[in-house]
């Protein structure tokens with residue numbers, strides 16, 4: 364699980380390489396990374412699962428709540 368902080372992406376390629384090597388899923392905490400990018404790709408679209416926060420102090424807010432993005436239908440079922 365990686366955490367993108369203050370709108371800056373984690374260095375994802377080494378993390379994704381390790382995950383691929385060991386067959387691991389990558390979860391991105393993108394709560395602070397709305398519209399942030401890593402090598403021209405949006406944070407939250409790099410791993411298998413990502414979460415965004417819409418809490419009141421975030422760049423996009425609904426007061427509370429958030430959003431989960433998943434890469435596969437199976438992961439969506441697990442989140443439901």
Ligand SMILES: Cc1ncc(COP(=O)(O)O)c(C=O)c1O
Nearest residue numbers: 366392394395416417418428429
């Ligand atoms: C990096 C990070 N992850 C998770 C959270 C938790 O988000 P929420 O308050 O929507 O549960 C925050 C909130 O400050 C955060 O900054």
